[in-house]
Amino acid sequence: MTVSDEARFASLYELHQHRVTAYVRRRTEIDSVDDLTAEVFLTVWRKIGEAPDGDDAIRWLYRISYLVLTNHWRRSGRNHRLNRKLESLGIETSVSADEQVVMRQELRDVLDAVSRLRPGDQEILRLSLWEHLSHEDIGAVLGIEANAAKQRLHRARKALVREHERLQKRTKRLQQSPAAQEGGEW
Amino acid sequence: MSKETQILALFEEANPVPDDQVMVRSDAEPAAYLATLQQRSSDVIQIDERAEEQKTTRKPWLIAATAAALVVVAGAMAFLLNQGETEEAPVVTQPSAEPGTIEGYWSGEEADFYFGESEYAIVIDGVLSDSGTYVAGVRDADNRIVTITSGDESVDCSPGDVAVINYDFVGGDAVQLSGTPVDECGLRPLLDVETLNPTEPFEIPEPIDALTPSALIGGWSDSNSDLVLDDTGYVLVLSGSVLDRGTFEVSGNSLALTSGPDSPQCEPGELKTWAVELTDDILALTNTSDDCGARNAAYGGARVLQSNPGVTIPGADLDIRLNGTWLAGSLAISFEDGEYSIADDGENVDEGTYTMTAFPDQLAITTTRGDLCDVGNSRTLAYQIDDRSLTLRGDSDECLGRLNLLTNEIVLVSSASR
Numbered sequence: 245m246t247v248s249d250e251a252r253f254a255s256l257y258e259l260h261q262h263r264v265t266a267y268v269r270r271r272t273e274i275d276s277v278d279d280l281t282a283e284v285f286l287t288v289w290r291k292i293g294e295a296p297d298g299d300d301a302i303r304w305l306y307r308i309s310y311l312v313l314t315n316h317w318r319r320s321g322r323n324h325r326l327n328r329k330l331e332s333l334g335i336e337t338s339v340s341a342d343e344q345v346v347m348r349q350e351l352r353d354v355l356d357a358v359s360r361l362r363p364g365d366q367e368i369l370r371l372s373l374w375e376h377l378s379h380e381d382i383g384a385v386l387g388i389e390a391n392a393a394k395q396r397l398h399r400a401r402k403a404l405v406r407e408h409e410r411l412q413k414r415t416k417r418l419q420q421s422p423a424a425q426e427g428g429e430w
Numbered sequence: 431m432s433k434e435t436q437i438l439a440l441f442e443e444a445n446p447v448p449d450d451q452v453m454v455r456s457d458a459e460p461a462a463y464l465a466t467l468q469q470r471s472s473d474v475i476q477i478d479e480r481a482e483e484q485k486t487t488r489k490p491w492l493i494a495a496t497a498a499a500l501v502v503v504a505g506a507m508a509f510l511l512n513q514g515e516t517e518e519a520p521v522v523t524q525p526s527a528e529p530g531t532i533e534g535y536w537s538g539e540e541a542d543f544y545f546g547e548s549e550y551a552i553v554i555d556g557v558l559s560d561s562g563t564y565v566a567g568v569r570d571a572d573n574r575i576v577t578i579t580s581g582d583e584s585v586d587c588s589p590g591d592v593a594v595i596n597y598d599f600v601g602g603d604a605v606q607l608s609g610t611p612v613d614e615c616g617l618r619p620l621l622d623v624e625t626l627n628p629t630e631p632f633e634i635p636e637p638i639d640a641l642t643p644s645a646l647i648g649g650w651s652d653s654n655s656d657l658v659l660d661d662t663g664y665v666l667v668l669s670g671s672v673l674d675r676g677t678f679e680v681s682g683n684s685l686a687l688t689s690g691p692d693s694p695q696c697e698p699g700e701l702k703t704w705a706v707e708l709t710d711d712i713l714a715l716t717n718t719s720d721d722c723g724a725r726n727a728a729y730g731g732a733r734v735l736q737s738n739p740g741v742t743i744p745g746a747d748l749d750i751r752l753n754g755t756w757l758a759g760s761l762a763i764s765f766e767d768g769e770y771s772i773a774d775d776g777e778n779v780d781e782g783t784y785t786m787t788a789f790p791d792q793l794a795i796t797t798t799r800g801d802l803c804d805v806g807n808s809r810t811l812a813y814q815i816d817d818r819s820l821t822l823r824g825d826s827d828e829c830l831g832r833l834n835l836l837t838n839e840i841v842l843v844s845s846a847s848r
Contacts, residue, residue: 254460266447286467354440373442405434
């Protein structure tokens with residue numbers, strides 16, 4: 245690590261740390277945000293020699309953030325399934341960033357529908373609608389061509405609409421079911 | 431506002447950290463933060479080294495003992511979880527029993543299913559959607575459940591995705607699926623309302639990667655038909671004549687063709703969908719639906735086309751649409767039966783013959799007489815015929831006078847529309 249590397253790191257951190265933190269914050273529970281953001285910048289520090297200049301820098305940071313989050317999700321996959329099991333038993337688990345903000349039922353419904361999509365589809369929707377990235381930038385983050393990103397975004401949008409409609413139908417059916425009115429799907 | 435737009439707007443609104451909050455700067459100094467990271471990294475390296483050391487000194491019996499302990503812990507956790515569940519919890523209590531078994535091949539409205547001894551496959555429109563392993567069982571006398579877990583070859587789901595499906599036998603041999611209380615893969619078909627009937631064994635298709643439109647761009651042919659897909663749309667040719675043309679979309683492993691206003695045999699908007707399997711330079715198409723009778727009669731079954739980069743599609747049907755006189759200011763160009771004439775201010779300045787192809791969309795003109803060009807001077811133009819207009823584009827011309835007259839791009843309107 246040279247002085248110029250440290251200066252480069254400082255520059256990246258000052259310019260983009262808020263975006264990286266927001267990216268992480270939008271995708272995980274609040275308790276993990278600091279640790280995961282640190283993991284991102286730790287990786288940045290280790291790979292500072294590979295850091296690109298200009299507009300590519302933020303893409304590179306998003307890419308690293310995405311990979312760090314992917315590892316985190318993989319690690320926590322088993323915990324997540326256990327949490328879902330506990331939630332199905334009425335036991336509260338840690339509250340995600342999404343859940344803290346959502347106030348309206350219709351927003352909850354959409355987040356619920358998104359959570360049922362494939363992880364890759366969820367991420368591409370967030371990159372488009374929360375990070376407001378272009379197809380080119382999304383492609384850079386996910387490591388795919390811009391055209392492929394465009395196509396996958398299209399599919400994810402359609403899948404979201406389909407899943408949302410499916411959940412709405414299910415909710416309606418459950419509301420009409422006497423058993424469900426007593427508090428359970430089963 | 432469409433349903434899709436509304437849902438996407440809601441998702442955008444659900445952003446837990448809106449952009450105006452993103453721009454809040456951190457107070458942490460980069461140097462201090464870097465020092466913290468360096469310390470963290472040093473700690474991590476030490477932990478990694480200790481873990482590596484443990485790994486190299488670990489004895490085989492310890493691995494076996496650890497595995498056994500994990501099994502015991504997993505069993506205990508499962509027991510504890512089951513203790514906490516209500517009596518309606520989705521627990522498989524015994525193997526699938528009479529009056530039937532879910533093993534076999536099933537056909538539903540949304541999808542076809544295969545359940546083997548322990549493996550399953552879900553096929554939608556002839557394309558593998560999901561596959562993996564399953565466990566079927568009964569919860570009580572009236573309720574059966576099957577738990578499916580996606581495997582590595584699943585196309586629409588991620589490996590390890592679990593779904594629990596309620597089902598029961600109805601009306602003899604049929605199976606009624608009645609809800610998926612657990613579904614970690616949102617892309618599974620609508621299993622909630624599916625009725626499955628036993629069907630003949632079918633071949634489980636190999637998993638194929640999702641297609642991109644760019645993978646299909648180009649010419650594809652078999653003995654009597656050609657399919658050309660480019661950035662502007664598609665052209666379908668049967669026995670040398672254009673059958674249909676319009677726009678296309680690729681979604682998943684499905685290719686959807688929508689006939690355009692200039693389709694010779696189909697009405698505008700008529701849709702055709704194909705399940706597509708692309709292997710190297712072979713494009714296998716299986717018809718799934720078609721609104722257009724003529725097209726369905728020709729392409730109702732399955733087709734295997736081979737890549738044909740050099741394909742040209744005759745412009746016979748276009749010839750008819752080109753026939754007539756096209757105007758731009760003082761300029762008039764007439765086409766009829768393979769011959770053209772260009773008039774400026776009512777005076778014929780160039781006459782000759784022309785040929786055209788539908789793909790590539792080219793019009794080639796060659797002078798046979800006139801004052802403007804020498805006999806034999808030719809020019810190849812890209813053309814576009816819309817409802818009432820003709821656009822010609824071309825950068826070069828053996829006849830300079832004609833290039834000046836028509837320029838690099840000229841838009842003419844049909845005299846019939848005036």
